[in-house]
Amino acid sequence: MRDELPPVPGLAERWGSPTHYLNAAYSPTEEELASIARSGTQIDAALIARIGGVADVVLQDGRTLRMNGLFTQPNTLLASPIAEQLGCALEDGPMGRFIQVDEGKATSVPNVFACGDAARAAGNVTLAVADGAMAGFGAHRGSIF
Ligand SMILES: Cc1cc2nc3c(=O)[nH]c(=O)nc-3n(C[C@H](O)[C@H](O)[C@H](O)COP(=O)(O)OP(=O)(O)OC[C@H]3O[C@@H](n4cnc5c(N)ncnc54)[C@H](O)[C@@H]3O)c2cc1C
Incomplete structure (x- = not known):
């Protein structure tokens, strides 16, 4: 199988680190973490222009949400x-x-x-x-x- 990630520029390059599979074991800390919906819903993809920096979420309206890590659930093909x-x-x-x-x-x-x-x-x-x-x-x- 191979993963099909939500169509957000910058996400694929960060798959594995700092972007993780949604169900991956993770010890919560006080880090800022974002969860990106998968392509089925398109909700987050419609709001997110790209991922930049370490794991920063750049929104369509120009705002940048500084994150330390991202979670998403890919479709499998x-x-x-x-x-x-x-x-x-x-x-x-x-x-x-x-x-x-x-x-x-x-x-x-x-x-x-x-x-x-x-x-x-x-x-x-x-x-x-x-x-x-x-x-x-x-x-x-x-x-x-
Ligand atoms: C991030 C992540 C974490 C996971 N953690 C766990 C875990 O902790 N415990 C657990 O039990 N499972 C875990 N899994 C699931 C586990 O990895 C899979 O269920 C398991 O590897 C499936 O084995 P498979 O042989 O079916 O497929 P794969 O291990 O994917 O093997 C398929 C192989 O076929 C090869 N291949 C593809 N196309 C072709 C082709 N045309 N010709 C020749 N070869 C080809 C691929 O390169 C690959 O080597 C995890 C999966 C992921 C993605």
Whole structure:
């Protein structure tokens, strides 16, 4: 998967630091922090002209809000067109589009399996590893039976 950030100039260059994923663990301090809505709502993007300095939010009306850090939640997109090129059915989740699979990680296309973040609405390492085992098992079984 790859992230699609809100269309605010200066945000992508700061992704990772000082801009963080909205759900990232963070110890609150007295620092000034801003949260930028993701592109679905367009609310913040309509107000924010760009990000400057360390993490300063420059508004359309010319005001600059000095910040030490930013949080935002990106949409996720499939990083590779392979699944679509093969004709695999896709699903829309709250974060973005992913490959539709059954319990055995089979896609809608015979003998094509998908696993991990690309094939679930939201994931983590444990689920990705387990999905991989299931997909491998399904592919192996399909090649024998
Ligand atoms: C900021 C952040 C923090 C996270 N923290 C945690 C955490 O604390 N604990 C946790 O369990 N999970 C965490 N996750 C989630 C976790 O990283 C993912 O769920 C997990 O890595 C998914 O594994 P995956 O193998 O499906 O995908 P990935 O790890 O994304 O691997 C996919 C690989 O495919 C490669 N690739 C893409 N396109 C192609 C192509 N066309 N050809 C060949 N290769 C290609 C990519 O380069 C990548 O190496 C975090 C994710 C993020 C973004």
